[in-house]
Amino acid sequence: MARKNIFELLSEKYNIVKEMNKIAELFLSIEITATNPLNFQSGIYSIEQIFEWNCFPKWKQRGPYLSCAEMKADLNIPNSFSNNMDDIIKGLEYYINILRLVTVNFSRNLNISYPSAYPMLLKNIDILLEHLNYEEQVFAQDEKVILVPKNPAATAVAEITDKEHIAFAILKYNHNSLKGNIAEKKSLLLSIANEYEPLLKNPINGFSDYFDKANCLLNNLNLRHNNLEGRDKREIVCEMPAEELEKWYDELYQLLLFCVLIKDNIKRKKEIDDLVKKLINL
Known part of the structure; x- marks a missing residue:
């Protein structure tokens, strides 16, 4: 040795x-x-x-x-x-x-x-x-x-948004002090989802399943709607332990970041494709 x-x-x-x-x-x-x-x-x-x-x-x-x-x-x-x-x-x-x-x-x-x-x-x-x-x-x-803990996806999305309060929400979600703070995580998730709602409603071709899953979680995890009572009540959410709900909020957060990055990379790919075509046809 x-x-x-x-x-x-x-x-x-x-x-x-x-x-x-x-x-x-x-x-x-x-x-x-x-x-x-x-x-x-x-x-x-x-x-x-x-x-x-x-x-x-x-x-x-x-x-x-x-x-x-x-x-x-x-x-x-x-x-x-x-x-x-x-x-x-x-x-x-x-x-x-x-x-x-x-x-x-x-x-x-x-x-x-x-x-x-x-x-x-x-x-x-x-x-x-x-x-x-x-x-x-x-x-x-x-x-x-x-x-915040290093999270390449979060950093990438924060860097491409032109709204500082959204960048702050994206990065703050990872903050050490928010562990176990479901109310604050819920608020941040809603801010991020509201900002990218047009994107979530118009999924990228070939990736619609990711957008559908994100919308499903937003609609059924006591985020967009009150899923604890009334017509939108979901028994599984009512019975879910706080630790499990936080876990699914964290998964949704990553899914939202992924959806935004898909859009950004599709745009980047199109620009590269256009350049490649011009180079080939020189």
Whole structure:
């Protein structure tokens, strides 16, 4: 057996909890030097201080919160992490949103000197996301970043829609916090289905079975209609455990993405066919 080099050996030592705590320590301990300030004295500040004094009051996602400490308390974000994946994702999401605003918005307003640990912090976050198989989805207009499991189909559909709120619904469905939240998943599914209703009513030739199945699930899983009582009542849905209903919502979500991608690829194929014909007839 060939000897493993030191880099292969080191990669096997990667520990998610250990690396998350390194990120948390860097985030809390990094000191940034600011001169020529707008609203505060020149000096050395933490990442959260820079954020609070130069962005927090105008941040679109601030809500009623007055400080990072207040927000972290309500989110239950610890300073030290254990083997709790929900806490890790939530903590990363908090750090990334603040770091993005500090890096993008503040550097152009202040003469800021970042320590060498700052780019290392950003790189370590990227490495951890790779190990978690998560990715950032940036909504610049709303000044927010969400973390979602990597889903090539969801990313592809979100990229081809020209409506940001639909892209957000598509990507948010995968968010870690929505596991078990059937009401929110139902709302997102309806938003996606309503946006693509014209497509669902006019299936692509050769793929009608997929569109028919999507419409059937939308009509009979307590989504478009009240299937728990009245004329549209479905006993199987009434008796279905919440975990099973969520499973079928997740399957419907994937089916909706597939239907949208079929349309996009049919259009792409036609454009390629037209080009091939022109090339052959040259």
